Amino acid sequence: MKKSRFIVAGAIATGLMLSLAACAPGSSAANAGNADANTAVVTDPSKIAATTITEFDSFTDSTSGLSQYMDKVNAAFMAKYPKIKVKRQTAGGDINTTLKLKISDPSGPDIVPANQGWAGIGDLSASGLLLNLDPYAKAYGWDKTFPTSLLQQHSATTDGKQFGSGSVFGVPVNQGSFVTVFYNRDKLSQLGLKVPTTIDQFQASLSKAKAAGITPVQIGIQDQAATAILLALQDAYGDPTKIRDFVYGEGNVKAQDTGMTQAADTFAKWAKNGYFPKDYQGIKLGDSATSFVNGDGLYFFYYTGYLPASGPQLDKFGTFIMPRNDGETAPVTGSSSQNFSIAKNSKSPDASALYLNFISSVKNGQISIDVLNTPIIGQWKENTSSAMLNDTLGVLNQADKANGYLPYFDWSTPTMLDTLSKNQSLLAAGQIDGAGMSKALQDDYAAFRAKKK
Missing domain, CATH: 3.40.190.10 (Periplasmic binding protein-like II)
Structure with a gap:
């Protein structure tokens, strides 16, 4: 299942x-x-x-x-x-x-x-x-x-x-909901940092957080549900057109052409550098989310609207899309x-x-805002009573202008989510590298596409 x-x-x-x-x-x-x-x-x-x-x-x-x-x-x-x-x-x-x-x-x-x-x-x-x-x-x-x-x-x-x-x-x-990076506003300020605008800046903030005794990235992968971090990195490294074409089976795009190899290698490097909790392989994603909300961690990768906090507690955190190094506007993986x-x-x-x-309809996006959730269609003013919602509306407006919603990578086959999750665990254990990850995903994809011909 x-x-x-x-x-x-x-x-x-x-x-x-x-x-x-x-x-x-x-x-x-x-x-x-x-x-x-x-x-x-x-x-x-x-x-x-x-x-x-x-x-x-x-x-x-x-x-x-x-x-x-x-x-x-x-x-x-x-x-x-x-x-x-x-x-x-x-x-x-x-x-x-x-x-x-x-x-x-x-x-x-x-x-x-x-x-x-x-x-x-x-x-x-x-x-x-x-x-x-x-x-x-x-x-x-x-x-x-x-x-x-x-x-x-x-x-x-x-x-x-x-x-x-x-x-x-x-x-x-x-x-709607998007793959996003949550951050602790107080901790980012404590480190004298602003929201990073490049991958290099982001990685520098991880090093600075670790040196200050702050968990750089809160994560748990025991239940194989923490794939948002890989998707965020893929969007930062990959060509949006190739990611979209891979998922929808257009052309002859391979998994290794989508930025996943670089994303997986970066994940492995962060693990080796100690940017994750010491026992993160034995932590469930829900527990890591709770730890983040309770103040442990500078960053947490997940989906907008699904952080276990509300009201004033939620506004202690902000959110942004993982930036690129090439100066291009980062694409947004998301859906309703x-x-x-x-x-x-x-x-x-x-x-x-x-x-x-x-x-x-665009009009019903206002009902989303009324319950402090994010619409998926339309342009919206970033002036609500919620600082977190204003951040997500900024992402929405960015994506809407650029027609930049990317499909979730795991939509590419009925089994891709399981393949991605299981190989993330192998990656964390050092049993494969980024190339091995891409190969496993490509094998899944090729087998499925062969059945569709």
Whole structure:
């Protein structure tokens, strides 16, 4: 079973983004997809019949900002379109084992969280379980509403051979998360430092922190969930176009062409230099996050919106994107915190599509801000009551201007996250180097792509 990219104990666990287990493509997938694409659709709310649609998500903690966002959006939708009721369902734990059954059930939910990547939209759409949204994408103008890099994250070909192009099978909820570097504001000031603007400056700050008796990077890899540090370094070293092409299977890009070799070698160097906690290989990621929030560590690599702190405590920390040395604007690996598709069995596709158009709108980014979370679409003023949120809005604005969202590297195959995590442990143990890491990832990738030809 494939692990979630967000596996952290305690407060973070309430916001799990679950990666779905692979589903075998169905023989009738292409025909089903093409039929959907040619179907007439209704987008005029006055002509959509009164109905109830069921929305299914994974935000089980009713006190979390993620769950509050869903409740507020659903209430706003029903207030605007009173003929359409939204019934919300949630599921905790790992929905890998239940979502395919839910989508297959004729009485199952209309709106489903079919995660991006091959293990989600790629295989579920090819299995004929998701509605082809091309007619709605055209009617609602989603190609103009969403940055191209975000729309790409929700696209797949109907023959099951390509992810990242083809037909649209989902939309991003306007609430996002990015690979980021958190920092302790007081400790950075104590060291007489500012937020680094190059990798060299960042690495110099690690050395200075260690000399001052401060843990440079808080991390724990026991549960193989701390891959954000590798993705951040990959973005700093790699060519964004090559990373994107690798994930989406375009051209002939190899894993070693994406900056992963340099990222892995840098990780190994930091480990050798003592920049991590002494026993980090035996620490769980959730415990390392708690240690960071409690004041142990200058930096912590993770995802915006998933630090186990809130209110004034959260504002003790800041966040930035790992910078590059070449002067280029650093790309941002990120996506919506939940993406939604419509189940093929939905009896109310027009109402469901109206809901998707509503929840992915730029306007609803304000609801994210209202619950102190980050949108994923639009330009936003960095003047909220939260210093942390202002930092993340700065990153969002940077990414939105540059159309710079990179897909998560592990979306490239259904097993890539496991391969990346396991080889990170080997890297930490000194059993492989950066070249060995890239080889393992390339072997996984090549085996999967061979099956898709």
